[in-house]
Amino acid sequence: MPAGRRFATLQARGGRLAATLASLKTGLTMKPTLTLALLIAVAGSAVAQVVPYKVVGDGIPQSLTGKPGNAANGRALLVKRDAANCLQCHAVKKDRDLAAGGDRGPALDGVGAALTPAQLRLSVVDFSRVAQGGPMPSFHKAPAGGDKPILTASEIEDIVAYLSTLKSR
Numbered sequence: 467m468p469a470g471r472r473f474a475t476l477q478a479r480g481g482r483l484a485a486t487l488a489s490l491k492t493g494l495t496m497k498p499t500l501t502l503a504l505l506i507a508v509a510g511s512a513v514a515q516v517v518p519y520k521v522v523g524d525g526i527p528q529s530l531t532g533k534p535g536n537a538a539n540g541r542a543l544l545v546k547r548d549a550a551n552c553l554q555c556h557a558v559k560k561d562r563d564l565a566a567g568g569d570r571g572p573a574l575d576g577v578g579a580a581l582t583p584a585q586l587r588l589s590v591v592d593f594s595r596v597a598q599g600g601p602m603p604s605f606h607k608a609p610a611g612g613d614k615p616i617l618t619a620s621e622i623e624d625i626v627a628y629l630s631t632l633k634s635r
């Protein structure tokens with residue numbers, strides 16, 4: 467496959483990766499073999515894995531990425547209903563796009579006032595450590611026999627940032 471085609475294929479693998487690759491595009495004047503090695507390295511590092519974190523009391527005080535999340539991205543993840551299918555069980559009544567969520571779990575309106583960011587983070591990362599036996603999935607826990615969590619560390623942080631904005635019921 468010519469280097470150009472391979473680049474296009476890799477680029478199709480995901481928007482996140484595409485952004486990184488786009489910034490690499492300027493480097494395509496480099497030797498093709500070197501460029502290819504670089505692309506493979508980038509693709510490898512994009513494989514999501516569970517990152518280490520520390521539970522303190524009833525929360526995870528530290529950001530999983532070391533940075534604050536982006537609330538707008540977090541909201542967009544819920545709207546998309548992809549891996550972050552919170553709407554299967556929760557609604558955000560005050561948000562037109564999220565009001566039609568399910569009612570197995572409580573509405574999330576006001577959760578940003580009721581819970582600290584640390585408590586929100588643990589709830590989304592591994593709800594089985596908050597309350598056992600419920601239906602809420604652990605979104606950042608390695609499944610049996612695998613290491614790919616449902617949501618990446620940065621998706622978790624974006625969702626925590628979004629939930630923190632939900633101050634009123």
Ligand code: HEC
Pocket residue numbers: 550551552553554555556570571572577580586589590597600601602603605625629
């Ligand atoms: C399959 C159903 C289901 C899905 C999917 C689900 N949840 Fe939940 N969630 C629940 C239930 C049920 C509870 C309440 C459990 C309890 O209190 O024991 C809950 C509790 C919570 C709480 C704690 C609320 C509080 O007031 O204490 C938060 C925060 C939360 N969910 C956020 C989310 C987010 C964010 C997502 C998506 C990334 C999500 N949930 C996906 C069922 C679900």
